[in-house]
Amino acid sequence: MHIVNRNQVSTIGAFAPVLCHVGLGESQEFVDILIQIMLDWTMGAHFKLRVYSQVAICKLIEAATEKGYTKIVTRYEILYKSIQKVLQMAGANVDNVLQTDKVFLYYFDINKHYNLHSIFVDIPKLNKVSVTEWDSIDLDLFSFNDIPVSGNVINIENSANKRNNPDDIIVDYSVNNLQKKILPDYDLMDRDESKTKHHPELILIATLVNSSANLGGIARTCEIYGVKQLVVSDRKVLTSKEFKSLSMSSENWVDILEIKQDILEEYLEEVKKTGYITIGIEQTAESIKLHNYKFPTKCVLVLGNEKEGIPSRIFPFLDVCLEIPQFGLLRSLNVHVAGAITVWEYVKQNSLL
Helix, strand or coil: CHHHHHHCHHHHHHHHHHHHHHHHCCCHHHHHHHHHHHHHHHHCCCHHHHHHHHHHHHHHHHHHHHHCCHHHHHHCHHHHHHHHHHHHHHCHHHHHHHCCHHHHHHHCCCCCCCCHHHHHHHHHHHCCCCHHHCCCCCHHHHCCCCCCCCCEEECHHHHHHCCCCCCCCEEECCCCCCCCCCCCCCCHHHCCHHHHCCEEEEEEECCCCCCHHHHHHHHHHHHHCCEEEEEECCHHHHHCHHHHHHHCCHHHCCCEEECCHHHHHHHHHHHHHCCCEEEEECCCCCCEEHHHCCCCCCEEEECCECCCECCHHHHHHCCEEEECCCCCCCCCCCHHHHHHHHHHHHHHHHHHC
16 A cells, blocks of 8 residues: 555555445544545645545545544544535536546445445446446356345445435346347457458448438448448548447448439449349338348348438339338338338348348
């Protein structure tokens, strides 16, 4: 501790929450020692270290008050009031510094939250650790020790979210059906055509789509399902804030071609010559229900404009039109959603059946 304190002052803040919780269950003399250790940090040069140590000391003094540690309460009464005043003056900056650690500092209780789920799932999740680090842990592997694994245990995350309710929520963790993100089976630093293009014969044309946000969502769909190529009217859209807010960097992995709207007919004619079936996603007098259509391997899917759909001039260049069955009162789906549903149907037929 002294070595770290002397050589790496900026990292010592990580010890403050730990020391705080260690001291909460200890004797009056032990708490006094911990406060003395952290007292120097409250006036250090690093703002984060100051905040962490100030909050930890206040929590120790509050716990000492509850336990009747009169020596601690009397000795540090002025210190407690002074720190509270400083934290109050700092305002929102305190929360910004503590971030999710304030949950650990304010709500973690060793007697209530001492279970494997809190240790391996709740605390990492609340501290924004990558989901891949905690969402697939088999807690039953640790059943050899005395720490509770499942059953009715207190969930620290719900304790924090219910800060105005003194009663903790009881959660049955015998059901370990946690949210999980699918991981690619290849190295992101070594992506190549053979590994990422799972559907090398599927092209999605979004030239008629105007919304940057819709195009971002469509790009994300293409990356997720391994579409060979996405066609847009202007590649400049890839740099827009609205596009990036939905694309989630998918544009870095998807082959995106620029085809202007005024030459879309020519492009469709060319791809038809190479054996592609051109399919419009549109409600027409002769459109086929999506679930009744058998997708060929070589497909070009054409999405319409948000307001006008697919213009009549494009229909002569389409082999077939598909429509997604609807049961509500609204006339149509968002073009991004319609594209995702259609691509998924193609993927289901060509990869999963």
